[in-house]
Amino acid sequence: MELWYTEKQTENHGITTKISKTLHSEQTDYQKLDIIETEQFGTMLVLDGMVMTTDIDEFVYHEMITHVALNTHPNPQRVLVVGGGDGGAIREIVKHSSVQEAILAEIDQRVIDTSIEYLPEIASALTGNPRVKLMVGDGIKFIRDHQNRFDVIIVDSTEPIGPAEGLFAKSFYEELYGALKEDGIMVAQTESPWFNQDLIKRVFRDIKSLFAITRLYTVSIPTYPSGLWSFTIGSKKYDPLNVSEAEIAELSTKYYTKELHKAAFVLPKFVEELLKD
Amino acid sequence: MELWYTEKQTENHGITTKISKTLHSEQTDYQKLDIIETEQFGTMLVLDGMVMTTDIDEFVYHEMITHVALNTHPNPQRVLVVGGGDGGAIREIVKHSSVQEAILAEIDQRVIDTSIEYLPEIASALTGNPRVKLMVGDGIKFIRDHQNRFDVIIVDSTEPIGPAEGLFAKSFYEELYGALKEDGIMVAQTESPWFNQDLIKRVFRDIKSLFAITRLYTVSIPTYPSGLWSFTIGSKKYDPLNVSEAEIAELSTKYYTKELHKAAFVLPKFVEELLKD
Numbered sequence: 153m154e155l156w157y158t159e160k161q162t163e164n165h166g167i168t169t170k171i172s173k174t175l176h177s178e179q180t181d182y183q184k185l186d187i188i189e190t191e192q193f194g195t196m197l198v199l200d201g202m203v204m205t206t207d208i209d210e211f212v213y214h215e216m217i218t219h220v221a222l223n224t225h226p227n228p229q230r231v232l233v234v235g236g237g238d239g240g241a242i243r244e245i246v247k248h249s250s251v252q253e254a255i256l257a258e259i260d261q262r263v264i265d266t267s268i269e270y271l272p273e274i275a276s277a278l279t280g281n282p283r284v285k286l287m288v289g290d291g292i293k294f295i296r297d298h299q300n301r302f303d304v305i306i307v308d309s310t311e312p313i314g315p316a317e318g319l320f321a322k323s324f325y326e327e328l329y330g331a332l333k334e335d336g337i338m339v340a341q342t343e344s345p346w347f348n349q350d351l352i353k354r355v356f357r358d359i360k361s362l363f364a365i366t367r368l369y370t371v372s373i374p375t376y377p378s379g380l381w382s383f384t385i386g387s388k389k390y391d392p393l394n395v396s397e398a399e400i401a402e403l404s405t406k407y408y409t410k411e412l413h414k415a416a417f418v419l420p421k422f423v424e425e426l427l428k429d
Numbered sequence: 430m431e432l433w434y435t436e437k438q439t440e441n442h443g444i445t446t447k448i449s450k451t452l453h454s455e456q457t458d459y460q461k462l463d464i465i466e467t468e469q470f471g472t473m474l475v476l477d478g479m480v481m482t483t484d485i486d487e488f489v490y491h492e493m494i495t496h497v498a499l500n501t502h503p504n505p506q507r508v509l510v511v512g513g514g515d516g517g518a519i520r521e522i523v524k525h526s527s528v529q530e531a532i533l534a535e536i537d538q539r540v541i542d543t544s545i546e547y548l549p550e551i552a553s554a555l556t557g558n559p560r561v562k563l564m565v566g567d568g569i570k571f572i573r574d575h576q577n578r579f580d581v582i583i584v585d586s587t588e589p590i591g592p593a594e595g596l597f598a599k600s601f602y603e604e605l606y607g608a609l610k611e612d613g614i615m616v617a618q619t620e621s622p623w624f625n626q627d628l629i630k631r632v633f634r635d636i637k638s639l640f641a642i643t644r645l646y647t648v649s650i651p652t653y654p655s656g657l658w659s660f661t662i663g664s665k666k667y668d669p670l671n672v673s674e675a676e677i678a679e680l681s682t683k684y685y686t687k688e689l690h691k692a693a694f695v696l697p698k699f700v701e702e703l704l705k706d
Contacts, residue, residue: 164447164468168435191441209623212697346486346651372649372657372697374623379656380649407697418692420489420649420684 157188157196159203161377162347167203169193169375175270180262182315187270193375195271197238199263200314203375205238210274213341214240215408216371216416217383221304221339222248223400223413224385224392228303229253232331234291235316236308237263239275242284245306246277247403254284257291259315264288292318295331302332307340312351320351322358325386329362335389338363345370345423346378356427359386367392368427369416371407382423393417434465434473436480438654439624444480446470446652452547457539459592464547470652472548474515476540477591480652482515487551490618491517492685493648493693494660498581498616499525500677500690501662501669505580506530509608511568511596513585514540516552519561522583523554524680531561534568536592541565569595572608579609584617589628597628599635602663606639612666615640622647622700623655630703636663644669645704646693648684659700670694 158168169190176187186198194207205213218241222228229252233241237258245254256278258264264286267275277284287294295305305328309316318324319340328338342348342355352368360366363386373381385392397410419427435445446467453464463475471484482490495518499505506529510518514535522531533555535541541563544552554561564571572582582605586593595601596617605615619625619632629645637643640663650658662669674687696704 158445162469165470166445168443168445170441192439193442346649370649372623372647372655374655374657378649378651380651406699409695409698409701411695412697415692415695418686418688420689421686422683424686 159201167375176266178262180260182260185262185266187266197267197271199310202311204310205240205274206375209374210240211406212371212373214244215405217241217306217308217339217341218244219403219405219408220369220392220413221306221337221385224387224390224395225303225337230302231304232257232302233306233308234319235310236306238267238271239278241306241308243274243277246281246283252283255287257287257289257294259290261288292324292327295327299330300333303336305332305338307338309341320355325358325362332388337385337387337390339383339385342382342384344376344378345380345382345426349426352382353426355384359384362386364388365391367417368419370419370423371416436478444652453543455539457537459537462539462543464543474544474548476587479588481587482517482551483652486651487517488683489648489650491521492682494518494583494585494616494618495521496680496682496685497646497669497690498583498614498662501664501667501672502580502614507579508581509534509579510583510585512587512593513583515544515548516555518583518585520551520554523558523560529560532564534564534566534571536567538565569601569604572604576607577610580613582609582615584615586618597632602635602639609665614662614664614667616660616662619659619661621653621655622657622659622703626703629659632661633704636661639663641665642668644694645696647696647700648693
């Protein structure tokens with residue numbers, strides 16, 4: 153018997169991938185959580201029926217949601233991740249020696265626990281790292297309670313339905329703005345330029361109305377809808393396109409490079425058009 | 430009843446997409462040819478069970494397989510497309526006013542005929558354009574018979590199994606080299622950097638052994654395996670990275686831009702690594 157996991161990424165389109173076994177399955181207080189072993193992408197974390205991360209392609213998302221902003225800020229010391237309970241973003245953040253404190257604000261303790269158990273390479277920085285602090289609870293409330301505190305905030309959310317819906321609201325970006333220091337930078341995952349054009353337009357406009365510098369960049373993630381994914385940066389002072397390549401520290405990566413830091417912002421024309429007023 | 434078309438893009442992974450109806454289905458002399466109407470991507474051409482092109486995302490492939498090479502050559506007059514019976518590459522080529530002759534060498538007349546009937550926007554340049562010539566037959570033989578003739582040759586092939594297998598052989602690139610003028614450029618579609626790494630390495634090495642300048646670039650195509658696709662350029666004289674953006678003519682496009690002309694060559698680190706000796 154062959155088992156295939158099929159995700160409807162839109163009403164009319166999706167991916168299907170062969171499973172060798174289901175490793176774990178539960179309904180947490182917040183969402184359905186499944187961990188499956190796939191033939192193509194290794195271990196896969198699925199929340200509410202949507203692929204969050206896999207062994208094989210996780211490096212793209214985790215490197216690209218972190219290093220662009222962290223290498224734009226000249227001295228990132230305090231960094232917050234909202235969501236991201238698998239720990240992949242935290243693992244990349246602590247590669248930066250300037251970082252003194254990397255806080256994970258994840259609402260679902262079960263995502264953290266099962267990632268540590270089943271995705272140990274992704275979650276490797278969640279245990280035994282004195283610079284990492286885990287805060288299990290509502291990220292929105294956490295941000296409200298920590299104003300003017302962070303150099304970089306990373307919004308590593310699930311899709312804009314279910315527990316993460318509030319992480320795509322303009323009121324949330326306003327709170328984020330307040331939680332950043334006067335030269336702080338935020339970055340959020342903002343879905344597919346092929347399938348989520350209205351969301352990208354709205355989020356870009358909302359972030360642009362608050363921050364001095366707003367930029368969108370894209371990356372290739374095979375297990376995410378359409379294979380093309382976007383991130384949006386809001387920055388109070390530093391422009392990711394003004395970074396000197398010579399000043400970017402060497403990092404051990406599989407996707408991010410100094411050259412790609414800027415090239416990722418060069419958009420296909422139809423994506424450029426989404427961002428025009 | 431819902432109908433879904435599922436393509437196994439590898440042994441263990443694929444896409445699935447909702448169909449409103451099957452428009453056409455036949456076994457030609459060379460391959461199985463299906464044209465289906467999908468909810469997500471409009472009309473879709475499928476050869477031997479693999480998506481070749483769709484109404485919605487075809488512009489990426491057709492713009493990016495043509496304009497990079499054509500805008501690298503300072504005066505492309507004679508251009509050959511090997512394969513590409515849907516006509517999308519030809520439609521983009523004739524946007525360049527320098528082009529006097531755009532020849533399509535397609536082995537399967539039925540691909541041309543059904544594209545004209547069911548994909549009229551893609552095939553629009555295949556009828557009634559005095560600069561376009563259709564040559565139905567073996568592209569390898571055609572190239573052998575037309576040495577030292579073309580400014581640009583575009584290898585718009587199907588996958589490297591079935592009728593297109595010979596279009597990925599080193600001996601074919603040698604014949605291509607001979608069919609190009611002394612400052613000619615070739616470009617070939619070279620599959621997914623996620624799923625076809627051995628092929629990309631071999632083809633890059635083979636082309637590099639023949640041409641003065643060899644470069645690989647990538648694009649986002651949602652209906653192709655992994656969503657990330659590569660093209661490899663072999664050039665006798667002109668480097669696509671040395672083109673002056675100011676000299677690139679304005680073209681009506683939805684993906685290609687002057688800025689992306691160069692940025693598309695900035696590769697994720699794991700793709701860069703594939704190209705090292």
